Amino acid sequence: MHVELQQVAPAEIEQRSMQIIRSELPHPLEPENEAVILRAIHTTADFDYAENLCFSPHAVQLGVQAFLDGADIVTDTTMAMSGINKRVLARFGGQVYNYIADPEVAAEAKARGVTRATVSMERAASMHRPLVYAIGNAPTALVRLYELWKDGTLTPPALIIGVPVGFVNVIEAKELTMQMDCPWIVARGRKGGSNLAAAICNALLYTASGNERE
Numbered sequence: 001m002h003v004e005l006q007q008v009a010p011a012e013i014e015q016r017s018m019q020i021i022r023s024e025l026p027h028p029l030e031p032e033n034e035a036v037i038l039r040a041i042h043t044t045a046d047f048d049y050a051e052n053l054c055f056s057p058h059a060v061q062l063g064v065q066a067f068l069d070g071a072d073i074v075t076d077t078t079m080a081m082s083g084i085n086k087r088v089l090a091r092f093g094g095q096v097y098n099y100i101a102d103p104e105v106a107a108e109a110k111a112r113g114v115t116r117a118t119v120s121m122e123r124a125a126s127m128h129r130p131l132v133y134a135i136g137n138a139p140t141a142l143v144r145l146y147e148l149w150k151d152g153t154l155t156p157p158a159l160i161i162g163v164p165v166g167f168v169n170v171i172e173a174k175e176l177t178m179q180m181d182c183p184w185i186v187a188r189g190r191k192g193g194s195n196l197a198a199a200i201c202n203a204l205l206y207t208a209s210g211n212e213r214e
Contacts, residue, residue: 017042025050033060036185036203043199052188054178059159062183063204066132066158067092073201074124075134075194076100076117076141076164083198084134088205097131099123117141121148130158132204136197139164139173146176160184161200163192 006016021041029037033055040049070093075081081098089095099105099120109116117138124131125148135141142162148154162177162184164170174186185200 014042021047032058035207036060036200039199039203039206040187040196043195044193046191048191049187049196052191054186054188056178056182056184059183059185060204060207063132063159063185064208066130067094067205067208069158070094071130071132071158072097072127073132073134074098074120075136075197076120077137077194077197079194080134080136080197080201083195084201085205088202088209092208097124097127115140118144121145125154128155130155132159132161132201133157134161134197134201136161136163136192136194137165139166139169142173142177143169146173146180149180149182157182159204160186161197163187163196163200165192165196166190 018038021038024047029050033053037050037053040053041047067089072094073084073089073096075084075096075098077100078098081096084096086096100116105116105119105123109119115138117140121141121144124133133145142160142164145154145157145160160177160180160182162174163186164173167190170190170192174188177184177186187196
């Protein structure tokens with residue numbers, strides 16, 4: 001079989017990819033959410049995110065402002081942490097926290113019979129400042145954030161990115177997040193992932209920096 005490759009300069013690959021995505025979308029995107037949805041599709045090659053990414057009112061605008069104000073990010077996986085553009089985040093004074101590999105978190109989770117993601121969210125909540133939570137793997141992280149919010153012990157999040165992937169309590173955890181009185185971006189249904197959580201963070205960071213890609 002003959003395969004003919006397109007000749008595209010390295011610097012133009014992403015720009016060309018975005019052009020292809022726009023051309024194949026079934027309908028125009030809302031301008032306010034376009035940057036996030038485009039980067040989600042670019043990262044996953046999954047056009048379903050044009051439909052199943054849900055946004056609380058002005059979530060993108062509020063997330064961008066949170067980064068401009070120096071907000072930190074808490075993730076539930078080292079993969080999401082690795083994918084976030086920490087150089088751009090640091091420019092605004094923020095950094096990324098991840099407690100999953102912390103031995104004390106692991107020991108407490110084992111003793112209590114809960115997930116490390118649950119304990120990690122409690123550790124993050126003890127920071128008592130607005131944070132962007134980027135959850136791409138563990139629905140238990142979203143459930144614990146909801147519980148802490150319900151009992152009034154959670155400092156209002158600057159933004160929750162709720163995009164865990166899976167089959168057990170994933171849909172339910174996302175629906176709980178959408179009941180919270182804070183900004184959120186949620187991938188409804190089973191789809192998601194740590195790469196998607198990082199991509200959404202980066203879309204917001206690039207918007208904050210004034211560049212589509214850094």
